[in-house]
Amino acid sequence: MKEIWIISKKELRSFFDSLIAYILITVFLGMSGFFTWLYGSDIFFIGQATLQPFFSVAYWTLFFFIPALTMKMLSEEKRSGTLELLLTKPVSDWQVIIAKFVACVELIGIALLFTLPYYFSVWMLGPIDHGAVWCGYLGMMLMSATFISIGLFASSITNNQIVAFLLALFIGVFFLIIFDVLADNSTGGVGQFLSYLSLSTHYGSISRGVIDSRDILYFLSISFFGLYLAETILSKRNIVE
Amino acid sequence: MRITVSNLTKKYGTQRAVDNISFEVKTGEIVGFLGPNGAGKTTTMKIITCFMAPSDGDIKIGEYSIHEDQGKIKRKIGYLPENNPLYVDMYVLEYLEFVAELNGVPKDKIPRRIAEMVAVCGLNVEKHKKISELSKGYKQRVGLAQAMIHDPEILILDEPTSGLDPNQIVEIRKLIREIGREKTVILSTHILPEVEATCDRILIINEGKIVADGTSEILRKQAHGQEVLKVEILDAPSKDEIISSVQQLDSVAMIDPYESSEFGFLINSKNDQSSKRNVFNLCKEKNWILTEMTPIETKLEDVFRNLTTK
Missing domain, CATH: 3.30.70.100 (Alpha-Beta Plaits)
Structure with missing residues (x-):
């Protein structure tokens, strides 16, 4: 447990040492702020005190940003050999993966923390559905966790950061769009299954303020599955032929 | 701590990187692995340090086996991997602190251990720099410092002097000699004078097998009676x-x-x-x-x- 904390602390610090964190937070706030307050169907346009426009923008921003965070997490360690350094310390593969996961989740959490002023501003503008806002944040964190674990998996199978980035986006697109589209075009059990796999279905209901244990289970199980695959790939070096 | 390697085999596909080797290293001994590139030195070290599992065979560190007590073994071993990988965007002191914490050095002892390592490895001048700013020789010292920070009983050093200039090589060898007085050291190299200068015993490995084992004098005699x-x-x-x-x-x-x-x-x-x-x-x-x-x-x-x- 302590090891997870030590490694994740180091990872989080390296985000802030390497400008990644500042760029992420600035661009994330800039993008979501721009679309929430200034452009298109912004908050003033819909005439309702709601953070819905913010959540739908942040949804896409995080989709692009998270692979950029996770791409180097394992691939760079593999490429430079520091993975060997790390894993010959009294640390298990799982601890390394979870520590990296925790560090990314923390960074996204910090970025979302900075959007709380949006919430307070809207609150001042009119009656806001507090439940829906907190559900929106919860959904955002769950979705981030899912993308992070997908990103870690992508990062675990290659030594190349760009490959890891593109692969994470590619897998992400399936969960975000393709399963949804396929579900619309198929019927019966297959359709239901694809619709269940689609992240947008689950995210949609949470961000409307409906917390269903099935949705939470969905996010958690995909996250776990991603981390599990990443761990399996890391420990492949131990396979006895 | 005594290291006992018995019938160790590691296969990569059909190739046997390490082929059924057995040897023993006694406490306080400095053993040099010598062999051409690709002979299986690094693989053996990776298995001893619990980075990889062997295809067959066992290694005992004291009474702990690499199959069961990985956590305990990892605490006893200080390891300098091949090519000395480091987190280059960390600062020297920050990095040493990270490694010390990870190795479970008690919090109150960490500053003292770091100070000791900085002194022993001659890092004092460069200790406030980023690792990426250091010269190769200093990076190597950081690598050694991180391997020894938790005062391990066993040191495994994979090519500790590669890429250093002659003066640095002499210093690092002296350092290894000093450390070797109390600890068990295994180092690998393909520089022959190096093993003669630093090691009590030499193991020559070729194609995954041990082809010679003994002090440099014994090996000379064997080769030419x-x-x-x-x-x-x-x-x-x-x-x-x-x-x-x-x-x-x-x-x-x-x-x-x-x-x-x-x-x-x-x-x-x-x-x-x-x-x-x-x-x-x-x-x-x-x-x-x-x-x-x-x-x-x-x-x-x-x-x-x-x-x-x-």
Whole structure:
């Protein structure tokens, strides 16, 4: 447990040492702020005190940003050999993966923390559905966790950061769009299954303020599955032929 | 701590990187792994440090087995991997602190351990720099410092002096010697004088097998059981006469003219005998002048080449 904390602390610090964190937070706030307050169907346009426009923008921003965070997490360690350094310390593969996961989740959490002023501003503008806002944040964190674990998996199978980035986006697109589209075009059990796999279905209901244990289970199980695959790939070096 | 390797095998696909090797390293011994590239040195080290599981066989560190007590073993071992990987965007002190914490050094002891390591490894001037800003020699010292920070009983160093300049090499060797007084050290290298200078014992590994095991003297003797003398004799009536009279000496197995000088010869003695006295007495008797007599030592290079090329 302590090891997870030590490694994740180091990872989080390296985000802030390497400008990644500042760029992420600035661009994330800039993008979501721009679309929430200034452009298109912004908050003033819909005439309702709601953070819905913010959540739908942040949804896409995080989709692009998270692979950029996770791409180097394992691939760079593999490429430079520091993975060997790390894993010959009294640390298990799982601890390394979870520590990296925790560090990314923390960074996204910090970025979302900075959007709380949006919430307070809207609150001042009119009656806001507090439940829906907190559900929106919860959904955002769950979705981030899912993308992070997908990103870690992508990062675990290659030594190349760009490959890891593109692969994470590619897998992400399936969960975000393709399963949804396929579900619309198929019927019966297959359709239901694809619709269940689609992240947008689950995210949609949470961000409307409906917390269903099935949705939470969905996010958690995909996250776990991603981390599990990443761990399996890391420990492949131990396979006895 | 004693390291016992028994019947260790590691296969990559069909290739056997390590092929059924067994050896033992005693507490306080400095053992050098010597071998050509791809001989299986690094793989063996990766298995000892619990980075990889072997295909077969076992390693015991003290009473702990790599199959069961990985956590405990990892705490006992300090490891400098090949090519010295480091988190280059961390600062030296920050990095040492991270490694110390990870190795479970108690919080209150960390500053003292770091200070000790900085002193021992000569990092004082560079300790506030980023690792990426350091020269290769200093990076290597950071690598050594991180390996020793938790005061491990066993040190595994994979090519600790690669890429260093001669002065740094001497310093690092001295450091390893000092550490080796109390700890068990395994280091790998393909620089032969290095093992002679630092190691108590040498294991020569080739194609995944141990082909020689012993001190450098023992290895030399094994490779060349006979004494070889290079002599130069003047004032003899003819070359042939020298050859025939030396040949008659009891201890001489063979005499050959030496290519580069006119009156030079190479004299091979019989096993476990020395011809130095006999040759000298012969010259005295015949009134020849002995202008040179040099014992030719078998170099470790030759031993190595003999054992690792076929």
